[in-house]
Amino acid sequence: MHRIVEIEDRVLETPSTVTWRFPYSVPCAPGQFVMVWIPGDDEIPMSLSYTDEPSKGVTIKAMGSASRHAQSISTGSSIGIRGPYGNRFDLAPRRILAVGGGSGTAVLAPAAELAVRSGARVTCALGATTETELLFATRLAASGARVEVATDDGSAGTRGFVTVVADRLLREQPFDAVWTCGPEVMMRKVAESARSHGTVGYGSVERHMKCAIGMCDACALGPYHVCVDGPVFRTEILLSLEEFGRTKRDPSGRRVPL
Amino acid sequence: MHRIVEIEDRVLETPSTVTWRFPYSVPCAPGQFVMVWIPGDDEIPMSLSYTDEPSKGVTIKAMGSASRHAQSISTGSSIGIRGPYGNRFDLAPRRILAVGGGSGTAVLAPAAELAVRSGARVTCALGATTETELLFATRLAASGARVEVATDDGSAGTRGFVTVVADRLLREQPFDAVWTCGPEVMMRKVAESARSHGTVGYGSVERHMKCAIGMCDACALGPYHVCVDGPVFRTEILLSLEEFGRTKRDPSGRRVPL
Amino acid sequence: MSDLSVELAGIRLRNPLILASGIWGESGQSLVGAWDAGAAGVITKSIGSRPRPGYPNPTVEELGSWGMLNAMGLPNPGIREYSREIAFAREHGALVIGSIFGGTAEEFARLAREMAATGVRALELNLSCPHAEGFGTEIGSDPRDVDEVVRAVVREVKIPVIAKITPNAADPAALAAAAENAGARAISAINTVRALSIDPTLMRPVLAHGIGGLSGPAIKSVGLAAVWQIRQRVRVPIVGVGGISSGADVLEYVLAGACAVEIGTAVAHEGVRVFGRLAQELDQLLSKKGVSSLRELVGGAHRGFEIPAADFP
Amino acid sequence: MSDLSVELAGIRLRNPLILASGIWGESGQSLVGAWDAGAAGVITKSIGSRPRPGYPNPTVEELGSWGMLNAMGLPNPGIREYSREIAFAREHGALVIGSIFGGTAEEFARLAREMAATGVRALELNLSCPHAEGFGTEIGSDPRDVDEVVRAVVREVKIPVIAKITPNAADPAALAAAAENAGARAISAINTVRALSIDPTLMRPVLAHGIGGLSGPAIKSVGLAAVWQIRQRVRVPIVGVGGISSGADVLEYVLAGACAVEIGTAVAHEGVRVFGRLAQELDQLLSKKGVSSLRELVGGAHRGFEIPAADFP
Ligand SMILES: Cc1cc2nc3c(=O)[nH]c(=O)nc-3n(C[C@H](O)[C@H](O)[C@H](O)COP(=O)(O)OP(=O)(O)OC[C@H]3O[C@@H](n4cnc5c(N)ncnc54)[C@H](O)[C@@H]3O)c2cc1C
Numbered sequence A, B: 001m002h003r004i005v006e007i008e009d010r011v012l013e014t015p016s017t018v019t020w021r022f023p024y025s026v027p028c029a030p031g032q033f034v035m036v037w038i039p040g041d042d043e044i045p046m047s048l049s050y051t052d053e054p055s056k057g058v059t060i061k062a063m064g065s066a067s068r069h070a071q072s073i074s075t076g077s078s079i080g081i082r083g084p085y086g087n088r089f090d091l092a093p094r095r096i097l098a099v100g101g102g103s104g105t106a107v108l109a110p111a112a113e114l115a116v117r118s119g120a121r122v123t124c125a126l127g128a129t130t131e132t133e134l135l136f137a138t139r140l141a142a143s144g145a146r147v148e149v150a151t152d153d154g155s156a157g158t159r160g161f162v163t164v165v166a167d168r169l170l171r172e173q174p175f176d177a178v179w180t181c182g183p184e185v186m187m188r189k190v191a192e193s194a195r196s197h198g199t200v201g202y203g204s205v206e207r208h209m210k211c212a213i214g215m216c217d218a219c220a221l222g223p224y225h226v227c228v229d230g231p232v233f234r235t236e237i238l239l240s241l242e243e244f245g246r247t248k249r250d251p252s253g254r255r256v257p258l
Numbered sequence C, D: 001m002s003d004l005s006v007e008l009a010g011i012r013l014r015n016p017l018i019l020a021s022g023i024w025g026e027s028g029q030s031l032v033g034a035w036d037a038g039a040a041g042v043i044t045k046s047i048g049s050r051p052r053p054g055y056p057n058p059t060v061e062e063l064g065s066w067g068m069l070n071a072m073g074l075p076n077p078g079i080r081e082y083s084r085e086i087a088f089a090r091e092h093g094a095l096v097i098g099s100i101f102g103g104t105a106e107e108f109a110r111l112a113r114e115m116a117a118t119g120v121r122a123l124e125l126n127l128s129c130p131h132a133e134g135f136g137t138e139i140g141s142d143p144r145d146v147d148e149v150v151r152a153v154v155r156e157v158k159i160p161v162i163a164k165i166t167p168n169a170a171d172p173a174a175l176a177a178a179a180e181n182a183g184a185r186a187i188s189a190i191n192t193v194r195a196l197s198i199d200p201t202l203m204r205p206v207l208a209h210g211i212g213g214l215s216g217p218a219i220k221s222v223g224l225a226a227v228w229q230i231r232q233r234v235r236v237p238i239v240g241v242g243g244i245s246s247g248a249d250v251l252e253y254v255l256a257g258a259c260a261v262e263i264g265t266a267v268a269h270e271g272v273r274v275f276g277r278l279a280q281e282l283d284q285l286l287s288k289k290g291v292s293s294l295r296e297l298v299g300g301a302h303r304g305f306e307i308p309a310a311d312f313p
C-alpha cells in the first residue's frame, strides 16, 4: 500500500544527486529502503538517507530515466512511498569504518549518525569521482564522525580509489565492523580488505527490484532475495556468491555483467 | 464465520425441548442470540439460554423440521455457531417481572439469573400448555427468583394464561421493568399490562432470519431489523408497530398472518 | 460543501450513493430507511414472477472484515405482492429503482412491464441469474443473451433500463457494449463474484447452496477493473458496485468511470448510516482536492491510459 | 504422521504443496530454495519465446493482508536463456514443472517442445495471457482456444500437460472440460482475478499497466468455486491455486476436489518457510481427524452435492 506524500524539502547534494525529505510516519531504520513511486514514470528502490522523525529522506543519483527525472521534481510534488523493506545495519559495534562510494554513502549516513549518537566511534571513508560529487561529507563530519575522502581526480582528499583509503585505515587502527555501500567492484575490494584484517564486514547491495516483498524473484542473488534477506549482507556471504561483483539480472531475469 | 463446536451436554428440558451446551469463548450477554448451523439441515436463530463461561447454551423447542431434528442430535455432534448477534436485556432495574411463554423462557433465564446475582428482586411468571412443558421453573427458583406458573390445562400453577398472572403481579406490587418473551399475542397482552401500570417493558421478538447481520432485510419489523436493532425492544415501540402480534414475513418476504 | 449531485440516464441524484439490490430491499419501510439516511436512490431486491423462498440457511458466510459470501437464492414475494412495498416507499418520497430477474427474455419483458407499472424511476436488470436452461452459467455472461434480454425489456418500458453486468465473464466490457447497443441507458457493474467456502472440520460447503457470491472489500478491485474496461467501451453512464465502504472507494470508482455507485455489503453491521458517512467522507476529499463538483472527476483516471491495454499479466 | 503424498498425472509428489508460477521462479537457485524448504514441486515462471522485461513498476500493490494486485507483464529471459535455470534446479534435485505462455497455439507448441527438452517433469500452460490479436481478453477464456492450444501442445510432448484455468471466464469448468478433452492430464485453477486499483489522491491507476490480477486470501473462495465446479465436470486431477495460506486452506481445496495445490502470494514476506508450515498444519489437521492419508479426502465435500447446482444467487 503506497502512501502518497508531498516532497516537503529538496536539496541538490551534488550536480547529479538530489535529496527529498517527506513526512512518513512509519518507523524506519538505517539500512532499510523504500519503494519510491514517481507517478507516470517508474517506481524505484531507494535506501533511506534520513530515518529519524519527523521526516524521512531519500537521496537519488541520476542513473537512468526515473532517477534523472527525479532531479527536476519540485517541492510540493506528490510521490508514493511503500516500505520500509529489508533489514538494517547492526549498530552494536563500537568502532566502525563506513566505506561509501558515490550514492552508496546515502544509506551509510543515517547509520553512522545513529551509531555516533549512541557512543560509537565512526570513521567514514567516502569516495567520489570529483569533489562536487562527494556526498554527505559535511553532514557526516558535523555528526561527529571522522571523515576521510578520496576522489578519482584528486580534487578533494586522496587521489584514487576509496578502497585504498579503507585498506589503510584498517591497517592503521582496529575496527569492530566495516560497513560498505557503493559499486560492487568497490565493495568486493572493501570486503577483501576486511577479511584480510579479520574484521567483520557488512555490505548493502542493489539488485533489480519489482515487488520488494520477496515473491517476484527479480532481486535474486544466489539463494537470497535482496529485498527481504538484504539489502545488508555480511561481506563474507557476499564474497561466497559467484555473482557478487560480476553479474546481476536485468528486468527480464537474464543474467548480465555488472 | 462459523465456529464448529461439539455439543458437550444435552438436556431434555421438556418432551419437546432440548438444551445444548457447547464451548464457545466469545463473550455473550443475556438477550443475544446465535445462528446455529445444523450441518446438512438448516441454520436457525437461537437465543442463548446460558451465557456464562465456560460453556454457552441454547434451548430448542421443536417447531418445524430443523428444530425437530435438533431434539435427536446427540452429545459429541458438531454444530456451527456464529454470533452472538443483537442487543441485550438491560440488567439495571432492581425489581423485575419476567414473563415467559413456552420456549420464550429460554432467553429470560440467563437474564433473570444474572439480575438476581447482581442483587435485583426478580419475579418470573412462566406459562406453558401443561406441566411437563414448563421450562426452567426449577432453574429459576434455584437461582433465587420468585417463580409463578400458569398452564393451559391447570396441571401446574394457575389454570389459564400467564398474561393473567403477570397482570395480577403488576397490580399487586411495584416493578421497575417487565421483561417478556413468548408468542406475540402473549407479549402484546403483557405489553399492554405494563403500559397500564406505568411500568417500562422489554420484549424479545422473533422474525425470520437469514443473514443476522442487518443486510438481507428478512427480519424487517417496521423500520427495524430484529437481528441488529433487536431482538429486545421496548414494548412501547412494539405496541406502536402495526405488524406486532399480527403479521410476519415468510422466507420470500411475503407478509403472512402470525 | 462540494456538489455531490450526479445525473444518471436523465435522473438527477442528490449524491452518487445508491442502495444496492438485495440489501435492505425486502420491505418498503427499509427502502425508506435507506432513503432517509441519505441514499440518493434505492434499488429493490431482485423481483421475479412468483414468490420464491430462496435457499435454506446458511445463506451468508462472513469471511472477515474484507469479504463475505452469500447465496440467498433470489428470495422474493413475486412482483404482484412486492408492488405494495414499492408503493409504500414511493409514498414516502424515495427514489426507487426496480430490480428484476428472469430465466428468459420473455420473462424479463413481462416483469419489466409489471415493474414499470409500480412507478419506479428506472429498471435494473439482474443478469447474474441462472439461465432457464440451467447448467450453472448466468444469463448475463453471454453478449447474445444480454442483447436479447435488454432488447426485449427496452421495447416494453419507457423508463431508463440499467443493465447490471456480472464479473463472471471473459469480458465484462463486451457485455456492457452489448447492453448499450440493445438500448440500455446505463450500465451497473458488478454483481458478486462466484465463490465457495468449505468448512474443513465438517468437510462440506458452508452455504447450503454450495456455490455463492463474494462481495465486500475483497471485490473492490474486481469491480474497478470492470468499470474501467466498460468505460473504455461504452458511452452511457456507469454505476459502480462492489466493495465500497469509504468515501475514497467511491472516488476510486468515479475516477475509473462511474457516475454513481451502489453500496451493498457495507450496510451490514453499520446499517444505512453508511450513506451519511460516505457522503461526508466524499465531501471532505473533494474539498481537500479543491474540486467543486464530483461530476468533474468521472473517468478522471483514464488520462494517459486511453489505449485499451491489449496485454495483461 | 499422516501420509501427505499425492499423485498428479503419474507423478508422485511427497506432499500436495507446489510453488506457483511467477513466484520465486526467476532463478534456478530460488526454485531449489523452495524445493529444499519442502515444496513437492516447483513451477517455473511463465516462459515465452523471447526475453521480455515485463511492465514498468509499480508492478505490485498490496491491498492488505488479504490480497494484492500484480501486473508483472510476464517478464522472462526467453526459453533459451531460462533453460540454464532449469538445469541448475534439476541438478539440485528439484521436481520442476515448466510453465509456458504464448499468443497462438503454434507458439505454445514450439515452446512446449523447447521446454520439454529441458527435462521438466510436466508442463503447465499459462492460458491467462493475452491473445496475440489483443483486445484484452485472455487466450484461455474461450473453450475453443483452449482446445486448440492444448491439442497443439499435447501433440508435441510426452510429459503430462497441465492446463491452468483462468477465473476470468463465464464457466471455468467448461474451459477445464475443453482442456481435458484435448488431452490435458491435469487442470490447475486459478490464475489471478482481473482487478484494478486507483490512487484517489494521484487520480491514476497504481499499477503502471493499469489492469492487473488479484491474488491472496481474497480469491481463495473464487478458486474454490472453480475447483468445485471443475471437479463436477472433469476426471483428470485438479491442482488448486488461489489464496492458500494455511493448512486448513489446503484442506478446503482438497475437499473441493484438488489433489494438489499451488502456493503463490503466501510466499511474500514469509518466504518458502511457508511450505514447512503448511505441511505441518495439514498433518495436524489430518491427525485430529484420524485420517491417515490426504488422498482419502480429495473431493470429500461433494457428498450430497452431486447434482450440479443449476441455480445460483
Ligand atoms: C535496495 C536498493 C537501494 C538503493 N538505494 C539507492 C539510493 O539510496 N540512492 C540511489 O541513487 N540509488 C539507489 N539505488 C539504485 C536505484 O534504485 C537505481 O539507480 C534506480 O532504480 C534507477 O532508476 P532509473 O529509472 O533512473 O534507471 P533506468 O533508466 O531504468 O536504468 C538504469 C539502471 O538503474 C537500475 N535500475 C532501474 N530500475 C531499477 C529497479 N527497479 N531496481 C533496482 N535497480 C534499478 C538498473 O541497474 C538499470 O540498469 C538502490 C537500489 C536498491 C536495490
Ligand SMILES: Cc1cc2nc3c(=O)[nH]c(=O)nc-3n(C[C@H](O)[C@H](O)[C@H](O)COP(=O)(O)OP(=O)(O)OC[C@H]3O[C@@H](n4cnc5c(N)ncnc54)[C@H](O)[C@@H]3O)c2cc1C
Pocket (backbone or CB within 6 Å): B033, B042, B043, B044, B045, B046, B047, B048, B058, B059, B060, B061, B062, B063, B064, B065, B066, B067, B068, B103, B106, B107, B205, B206, B207, B208, B209, B210, B231, C057
Ligand atoms: C432472535 C431469535 C431467537 C430465537 N430463540 C429461540 C429459542 O431460544 N428457542 C427456540 O426454541 N426457538 C427460538 N427461536 C425460534 C427458532 O429460530 C425457530 O423455531 C426455528 O428457526 C424453527 O426452525 P425449523 O427448521 O424447525 O422450522 P421450519 O420447519 O423451517 O418452520 C417452522 C417455523 O419456524 C420459524 N423459522 C424457521 N426458520 C427460521 C429462521 N431462519 N428464523 C426465524 N424463524 C424461523 C418460522 O416461523 C417457521 O414458520 C428464535 C428465533 C429468533 C428470531
Ligand SMILES: Cc1cc2nc3c(=O)[nH]c(=O)nc-3n(C[C@H](O)[C@H](O)[C@H](O)COP(=O)(O)O)c2cc1C
Pocket (backbone or CB within 6 Å): B215, B216, C020, C021, C022, C023, C045, C046, C070, C072, C074, C099, C125, C126, C164, C190, C191, C192, C214, C215, C216, C217, C219, C241, C242, C243, C244, C262, C263, C264, C265, C266
Ligand atoms: C446478501 C446479498 C444479496 C444480494 N441480492 C442481490 C439481488 O437480489 N439482486 C442483485 O442484482 N444483486 C444482489 N446482490 C449483489 C449486490 O447488489 C452487489 O452487486 C454486490 O454485493 C457487490 O457490492 P458490495 O460489495 O457493495 O456488496 C446481493 C448481495 C448480497 C451481499
Ligand SMILES: Cc1cc2nc3c(=O)[nH]c(=O)nc-3n(C[C@H](O)[C@H](O)[C@H](O)COP(=O)(O)O)c2cc1C
Pocket (backbone or CB within 6 Å): A215, A216, D020, D021, D022, D023, D045, D046, D070, D072, D074, D099, D125, D126, D164, D190, D191, D192, D214, D215, D216, D217, D219, D241, D242, D243, D244, D262, D263, D264, D265, D266
Ligand atoms: C507476482 C505474481 C506473478 C505471477 N506470475 C505468474 C506467471 O508467470 N504465470 C502464471 O501462470 N501465474 C502467475 N501468477 C499467478 C499465480 O501463479 C497464482 O495462480 C495466483 O497468484 C493465485 O495464487 P495465490 O493467491 O496463492 O497467489 C503470478 C502471481 C503473482 C502474485
Ligand code: FES
Pocket (backbone or CB within 6 Å): A208, A209, A210, A211, A212, A213, A214, A215, A216, A217, A218, A219, A220, A225, A226, A227, A228
Ligand atoms: S523484488 Fe521481488 S523478490 Fe525481491
Ligand code: FES
Pocket (backbone or CB within 6 Å): B208, B209, B210, B211, B212, B213, B214, B215, B216, B217, B218, B219, B220, B225, B226, B227, B228
Ligand atoms: S436477518 Fe438479515 S437483516 Fe436481519
